[in-house]
Amino acid sequence: MKYKNYILICAGTACESSKADEIYRNLMKELDAHKLLNETQVLKTGCFGFCEKGPIVKVLPDESFYVHVKPEDAKELVEEHIIKGRRVNRLLYNKPCEETNVAKKLDSIGFYQKQVRVVLRNCGFIDPEVIDEYIARDGYAALEKVLFEMSADDIINELKTSGLRGRGGAGFPTWRKGMFTKDAQNEEKFVVCNADEGDPGAYMDRSILEGDPHSVLEAMTIAGKTIGANRGYIYIRAEYPLAIHRLEVAIKQAKEFGLLGENILNSGFNFDIEIRLGAGAFVCGEETALLASLEGRRGMPVPRPPFPAVKGLWGKPTLINNVESYANIPAILTKGGNWFAQFGTESSKGTKVFALTGKITNSGLIEVPMGITLREIIYEIGGGIPNGKKFKAVQTGGPSGGMITADYLDTPIDFDNLIKLGSMMGSGGMIVMDEDDCVVDVSKFYLEFTVDESCGKCSPCRIGGRQLMNYLEKITNGEGTDEDIRKMRLIGHAMQMASLCALGQTAPNPIISTLAYFEDEYMAHIHDRKCPAGKCQKLIRYFINEKCIGCTLCAKKCPVDGCIKGEKKQVHVINQEACIKCGECERVCKFKAVVKI
Amino acid sequence: MTESMPVLAELTPELDAFIVEWKDKPGNLVMVLHKVQEIYRYIPRDVAAAVSKKLGVPLAKIYGVMTFYHYFKLEKPGKHIISVCMGTACYLKGGDKLLDELKKLLNVEANATTEDGQFTLQAVRCVGCCGLAPLITVGTNVYGTLPESRLPEILEKYSK
Numbered sequence: 001m002k003y004k005n006y007i008l009i010c011a012g013t014a015c016e017s018s019k020a021d022e023i024y025r026n027l028m029k030e031l032d033a034h035k036l037l038n039e040t041q042v043l044k045t046g047c048f049g050f051c052e053k054g055p056i057v058k059v060l061p062d063e064s065f066y067v068h069v070k071p072e073d074a075k076e077l078v079e080e081h082i083i084k085g086r087r088v089n090r091l092l093y094n095k096p097c098e099e100t101n102v103a104k105k106l107d108s109i110g111f112y113q114k115q116v117r118v119v120l121r122n123c124g125f126i127d128p129e130v131i132d133e134y135i136a137r138d139g140y141a142a143l144e145k146v147l148f149e150m151s152a153d154d155i156i157n158e159l160k161t162s163g164l165r166g167r168g169g170a171g172f173p174t175w176r177k178g179m180f181t182k183d184a185q186n187e188e189k190f191v192v193c194n195a196d197e198g199d200p201g202a203y204m205d206r207s208i209l210e211g212d213p214h215s216v217l218e219a220m221t222i223a224g225k226t227i228g229a230n231r232g233y234i235y236i237r238a239e240y241p242l243a244i245h246r247l248e249v250a251i252k253q254a255k256e257f258g259l260l261g262e263n264i265l266n267s268g269f270n271f272d273i274e275i276r277l278g279a280g281a282f283v284c285g286e287e288t289a290l291l292a293s294l295e296g297r298r299g300m301p302v303p304r305p306p307f308p309a310v311k312g313l314w315g316k317p318t319l320i321n322n323v324e325s326y327a328n329i330p331a332i333l334t335k336g337g338n339w340f341a342q343f344g345t346e347s348s349k350g351t352k353v354f355a356l357t358g359k360i361t362n363s364g365l366i367e368v369p370m371g372i373t374l375r376e377i378i379y380e381i382g383g384g385i386p387n388g389k390k391f392k393a394v395q396t397g398g399p400s401g402g403m404i405t406a407d408y409l410d411t412p413i414d415f416d417n418l419i420k421l422g423s424m425m426g427s428g429g430m431i432v433m434d435e436d437d438c439v440v441d442v443s444k445f446y447l448e449f450t451v452d453e454s455c456g457k458c459s460p461c462r463i464g465g466r467q468l469m470n471y472l473e474k475i476t477n478g479e480g481t482d483e484d485i486r487k488m489r490l491i492g493h494a495m496q497m498a499s500l501c502a503l504g505q506t507a508p509n510p511i512i513s514t515l516a517y518f519e520d521e522y523m524a525h526i527h528d529r530k531c532p533a534g535k536c537q538k539l540i541r542y543f544i545n546e547k548c549i550g551c552t553l554c555a556k557k558c559p560v561d562g563c564i565k566g567e568k569k570q571v572h573v574i575n576q577e578a579c580i581k582c583g584e585c586e587r588v589c590k591f592k593a594v595v596k597i
Numbered sequence: 598m599t600e601s602m603p604v605l606a607e608l609t610p611e612l613d614a615f616i617v618e619w620k621d622k623p624g625n626l627v628m629v630l631h632k633v634q635e636i637y638r639y640i641p642r643d644v645a646a647a648v649s650k651k652l653g654v655p656l657a658k659i660y661g662v663m664t665f666y667h668y669f670k671l672e673k674p675g676k677h678i679i680s681v682c683m684g685t686a687c688y689l690k691g692g693d694k695l696l697d698e699l700k701k702l703l704n705v706e707a708n709a710t711t712e713d714g715q716f717t718l719q720a721v722r723c724v725g726c727c728g729l730a731p732l733i734t735v736g737t738n739v740y741g742t743l744p745e746s747r748l749p750e751i752l753e754k755y756s757k
Contacts, residue, residue, distance in 0.1 A: 013724075013725060013726055013739075014726040014728050014729055014739075014741070017726060017729070017738070017739030017741065018729070018739070018741065050728075051726070051727070051728025051729065052728045054728065054729075197725070198722065198723075199723070200683070200684035200685045200686075200688075200722060200723035201684050201685035201686045201723055201727055202723070202725075202727075203723070203725030203726070203727060206725045238631060238668050239668070239721075239722070239724065239725075240725070241737075276624070276627070276628065277627065277628065277631050278666075278668075279627055279630070279631070279666030279667070279668035279669060280666050280667035280668035280722065281665065281666050281667065282722070293627060294624050295623065295624040296623070296624035296625055296626035296627050296628075296662070297624075297626075297662065298661055298662055298665040299665065299666070300665075314623060314624075355727055357685070357686035357727035357728065357730065358685070358686050358689050358690075358727075358730075359689065359690075363686075363727065363728040363730075364728055395685070398685070429685070431685050431686060431689065433689065437689055442685075442689075445685070445688055446685075455665075
């Protein structure tokens with residue numbers, strides 16, 4: 001090792017926003033003051049995944065993992081850890097064992113123990129803005145192999161052996177897409193990377209691009225060589241400025257190194273990549289809509305076939321893959337398809353990155369082998385549900401997906417099993433819900449999203465979505481009927497069958513899946529006019545019980561004049577007519593005398 | 598037809614150079630509109646008209662594209678843009694409550710600007726910091742794991 005110590009600071013969006021940059025500057029200042037810059041290197045890396053605990057600072061070689069670090073902690077970290085070799089226990093996540101004083105290895109921590117890092121192999125290890133670091137970890141070795149040792153068929157065969165399926169959601173075999181585009185006859189073809197990550201609650205692609213941009217550039221260049229294209233486009237959300245910046249830096253460096261542009265590595269092969277920005281339209285994640293947007297038009301989908309592999313960007317054969325699919329490819333070609341296929345299940349090979357969020361103790365970005373169970377993810381990696389609450393369901397697939405309940409926690413996760421359960425893999429959002437979350441309310445949340453994002457081109461999606469939302473609004477307002485449920489099923493089915501693209505076809509999924517597992521909850525809203533989770537405001541009532549000692553605090557805090565009445569030291573009463581159900585009285589009561597029913 | 602021909606704005610040298618660079622690249626319109634918004638913080642009508650002329654694209658097509666995408670703003674935003682994340686994780690952890698509280702504090706509806714032009718309040722799609730839910734952003738600063746009670750203090754900081 002060139003340096004005695006390495007200090008790695010997570011510089012993903014989440015940690016950056018909590019002052020990772022200032023921590024970096026302070027550490028540099030402290031090291032400089034102690035003349036230690038020649039033996040300690042400070043690196044800004046991609047996401048460590050453990051976003052809940054950010055900002056994170058890791059010190060190598062002893063793998064000390066510091067969490068919730070503040071800029072003012074820099075001095076102590078340098079003076080204690082770097083100079084005196086004493087870990088700063090108060091910030092340490094992997095607190096050392098008392099007898100041996102040896103810190104636990106990171107891969108023995110619950111959060112990391114079950115993870116396998118293929119896609120995120122470099123995230124949190126290298127500085128994404130320095131190409132040498134990517135190269136030092138076998139970066140661009142796959143490209144070299146492809147340019148000089150492999151034919152297009154070899155590449156496709158290797159991908160076939162690996163069993164890689166598209167990580168954008170649909171799970172179409174990556175090798176077949178590649179083969180179709182390769183076989184399409186045209187003098188001009190294109191490679192496109194779909195980085196329009198629009199699922200609410202998912203940020204896998206952003207973290208890959210921020211933490212390891214070269215892996216995507218390398219894979220796209222390989223794709224270009226395979227199908228015979230000389231130009232690639234990365235279509236990325238404008239809302240991801242840090243990822244865009246790192247891509248720009250990476251493209252510039254790759255060109256300087258002769259790994260992108262004209263005559264790559266003197267092989268005679270030319271390939272150039274351009275970044276194009278999305279502009280906040282969820283439907284542009286659909287490939288034909290994405291291509292329309294790339295062409296500078298309104299991002300509206302067209303019927304397939306013809307598939308983009310035959311007729312894509314500007315009518316030319318186009319290979320479109322998602323960020324995570326691409327990021328797998330260099331690892332597969334370097335280590336072999338068989339190596340990759342050792343992970344996962346029969347039908348779904350490899351690993352999958354999930355954004356584990358919601359009501360979960362360890363929220364963050366995880367990469368796990370396919371076939372792992374939800375129970376392992378939620379309880380071992382995620383650390384369970386916080387605040388002693390009960391697990392209710394986990395939502396996968398975002399607005400196109402569905403819920404999975406406690407009964408199915410032991411199902412191995414792969415593309416096909418999730419579909420059997422009425423959900424889908426989607427791009428990798430995994431949102432955990434507890435007993436306080438109302439499934440009708442969450443379905444309404446997703447429907448609002450898809451209605452707002454529907455491009456309006458086809459009527460099943462445009463009108464059907466609106467209708468579904470109206471019914472959900474009725475139900476959450478306590479005005480629903482059994483007939484509404486029947487109609488929702490009918491309309492949902494029509495949308496699935498008749499919508500033009502996946503947005504409309506999958507928009508009813510949140511409703512259909514919750515109706516399958518939580519019909520009783522819908523019935524409680526309709527028949528009893530009650531929201532069992534206590535979430536739907538119009539259906540809740542606040543009452544004050546005999547625990548009230550008459551402290552008058554609730555009456556003082558209530559925003560409605562004269563709503564809560566009562567003499568001092570007497571039990572108070574809420575006027576149900578006047579109550580606006582803001583819940584302030586429940587929050588301020590120190591005696592738990594206010595109950596929500 | 599009550600509306601007269603739009604007035605053409607004079608383009609800034611930066612925008613002018615950008616359009617020259619992109620004029621012949623296919624599919625340039627979205628990228629040019631991004632540049633316009635980067636410079637002006639929204640897309641003023643007279644600038645759109647000037648871009649239309651310079652690119653040789655009908656103004657109607659430009660408006661068709663602008664209004665399709667959420668990202669493009671047609672109205673001038675306030676000095677500070679407050680975005681409340683409405684991704685699923687933030688929603689479950691009370692993002693809607695943050696939005697309601699901000700509406701009250703600023704006395705403004707969502708996706709609108711305060712009368713004094715200081716703040717624009719908007720509900721936005723997932724910003725991808727789900728580990729910090731619920732959160733708001735003010736300009737480029739992110740405020741995560743945010744209780745409603747901290748909002749007045751944050752607004753205070755930007756009101757000066």
